Amino acid sequence: MSKPRDLQPAIPTDALISIRGLRTRLGDKLIFDGVDLDIPRGKITAIMGPSGTGKTTLLRHITGQLGPDAGEVMVDGQNIARIGREALFDLRERIGYLFQNSALLTDFSVFENVAFPLRQHLKLPEELIRNIVLTKLQAVGLRGAAELMPAELSGGMMRRVALARAIVRDPMLIIYDEPFVGLDPIALNQILKLIRTLNQTLGITSILVAHELAAVSRIADQIYLLAAGKIAAHGTPDDLARGETPWTKQFFSGEADGPVPFHYPAPDYATQLGLVGAKP
Amino acid sequence: MSAVRKANLPLGEGIAQIGACGIFLFQILRAIPRSLRHLRETVRQVYFVGAMSLVIIMTCGLFIGMVLGLQLYHTLSIFGGTAALGTVVALSLYRELGPVVTALLFAGRAGTSITAEIGLMRATDQLDAMEMMAVDPMAYVVAPRFLAGIIVMPLLACVFNALGILGAHLVGVSWLGLDNGTFWSNMTSNVDVWDDILNGVWKSTAFGAVITLIATYQGYTTPPTSEGVAYATTRTVVFSSIATLVLDFIMTAFLM
Numbered sequence: 455m456s457k458p459r460d461l462q463p464a465i466p467t468d469a470l471i472s473i474r475g476l477r478t479r480l481g482d483k484l485i486f487d488g489v490d491l492d493i494p495r496g497k498i499t500a501i502m503g504p505s506g507t508g509k510t511t512l513l514r515h516i517t518g519q520l521g522p523d524a525g526e527v528m529v530d531g532q533n534i535a536r537i538g539r540e541a542l543f544d545l546r547e548r549i550g551y552l553f554q555n556s557a558l559l560t561d562f563s564v565f566e567n568v569a570f571p572l573r574q575h576l577k578l579p580e581e582l583i584r585n586i587v588l589t590k591l592q593a594v595g596l597r598g599a600a601e602l603m604p605a606e607l608s609g610g611m612m613r614r615v616a617l618a619r620a621i622v623r624d625p626m627l628i629i630y631d632e633p634f635v636g637l638d639p640i641a642l643n644q645i646l647k648l649i650r651t652l653n654q655t656l657g658i659t660s661i662l663v664a665h666e667l668a669a670v671s672r673i674a675d676q677i678y679l680l681a682a683g684k685i686a687a688h689g690t691p692d693d694l695a696r697g698e699t700p701w702t703k704q705f706f707s708g709e710a711d712g713p714v715p716f717h718y719p720a721p722d723y724a725t726q727l728g729l730v731g732a733k734p
Numbered sequence: 735m736s737a738v739r740k741a742n743l744p745l746g747e748g749i750a751q752i753g754a755c756g757i758f759l760f761q762i763l764r765a766i767p768r769s770l771r772h773l774r775e776t777v778r779q780v781y782f783v784g785a786m787s788l789v790i791i792m793t794c795g796l797f798i799g800m801v802l803g804l805q806l807y808h809t810l811s812i813f814g815g816t817a818a819l820g821t822v823v824a825l826s827l828y829r830e831l832g833p834v835v836t837a838l839l840f841a842g843r844a845g846t847s848i849t850a851e852i853g854l855m856r857a858t859d860q861l862d863a864m865e866m867m868a869v870d871p872m873a874y875v876v877a878p879r880f881l882a883g884i885i886v887m888p889l890l891a892c893v894f895n896a897l898g899i900l901g902a903h904l905v906g907v908s909w910l911g912l913d914n915g916t917f918w919s920n921m922t923s924n925v926d927v928w929d930d931i932l933n934g935v936w937k938s939t940a941f942g943a944v945i946t947l948i949a950t951y952q953g954y955t956t957p958p959t960s961e962g963v964a965y966a967t968t969r970t971v972v973f974s975s976i977a978t979l980v981l982d983f984i985m986t987a988f989l990m
Binding site: 517519544554555574 | 854855858859860862863865866867868869870874
């Protein structure tokens with residue numbers, strides 16, 4: 455059950471996104487059990503946590519792809535579960551989303567993929583579209599690959615094209631779902647700089663879901679650590695690195711023993727191997 | 735609908751699927767006005783499902799016409815009625831064989847490609863990416879393919895009929911020696927544009943709508959796995975073929 459409204463934490467005035475009492479069940483699994491969090495405007499917020507804790511599901515709530523069972527998700531002052539489809543699409547026009555698997559349109563070239571949101575929503579002269587697309591491709595280091603098809607790109611290059619597409623309309627919010635997977639150290643460094651530059655120069659709010667602690671710590675203003683359906687820890691990267699809770703200790707030191715089990719629930723190992731009760 | 739699903743019976747599941755497909759059709763019809771903004775996409779789909787199907791339609795049309803010519807010439811010669819060959823071939827093609835065989839070929843060639851393409855777009859998050867870019871996949875992906883199917887099917891059926899008559903002419907006139915004038919004059923005097931040709935056009939338009947509805951529905955709702963896409967493609971062929979033959983019987987009963 456979600457908490458009564460007067461018991462829930464107040465929403466900070468500078469929060470672009472506020473989530474209160476979020477409760478979600480997918481099938482038999484309880485994903486969120488009373489999550490409260492705030493994403494401040496103009497900051498980079500990282501969402502971290504063990505695999506399968508619902509980080510991507512949380513992003514799906516924020517973008518209205520999935521409705522909560524209880525609680526509310528407010529984005530720019532609008533309750534995302536209650537707004538109509540048109541208002542939701544208006545809101546999504548101001549959000550850039552980098553998918554975990556890039557999700558490039560395979561029929562279109564790199565250039566056309568990045569130009570897609572511009573062509574669909576704005577009536578801009580072809581020359582201007584060309585300049586905007588090339589500028590964004592230059593930012594991710596792929597201006598020279600503009601005419602290639604997605605099938606001709608490596609995983610890391612596809613991710614950078616998807617990033618260029620996510621930022622092509624200079625949105626108010628960019629959501630990065632695992633942006634660093636498959637990037638070599640040079641590309642990783644450049645993408646980190648780009649995320650930070652977008653945040654500092656244009657004041658774009660960013661939500662980052664990633665597992666690369668060192669990379670996240672370089673750019674994130676705050677980190678939420680999700681575990682067992684709740685916010686297990688919250689603070690700056692330095693705060694969390696110094697954290698003394700069992701969750702932060704285990705997550706930041708990468709140990710198998712702790713509140714997050716490494717092994718998926720299973721019967722006793724020795725029993726399953728037939729070693730218990732066997733004659734010597 | 736969920737109560738029927740819970741019964742977990744093949745019949746219940748089938749009824750639930752038909753219901754879901756009906757809702758999907760309603761969503762497509764609602765998306766069509768918005769899809770007119772993407773007219774270029776509709777034209778592209780007309781090329782992919784229409785022009786790209788021409789080779790198989792023309793080849794099959796020619797050979798089915800040749801077989802018809804041979805079989806009917808043989809049968810008509812028993813009664814001394816070979817002069818009616820052109821008429822019988824034309825009526826068979828315009829009223830039944832043209833629309834039905836074209837629909838079955840269309841389901842195998844274009845229906846499967848529509849299902850596989852949309853299914854893979856679902857599996858690779860392309861449909862979700864469109865949603866996130868505030869582009870409605872129903873208007874951008876599904877409705878243009880549905881419209882293309884409706885536009886293209888009658889045209890393909892006409893091409894099939896034309897090649898079928900040419901095939902029958904090749905066999906009947908060029909090979910078996912039937913008089914050319916008799917072949918054409920009997921056909922033109924006994925085939926009615928409104929009763930016969932238009933009858934086939936209505937049928938093929940309806941078949942086009944049903945096949946693309948099934949193909950887009952199967953692709954759009956497929957589980958995002960390679961196995962899911964494979965099953966969805968198979969279901970498209972099976973369901974489209976059955977739906978075509980059932981609908982053909984119903985339409986024939988009403989249009990006779």
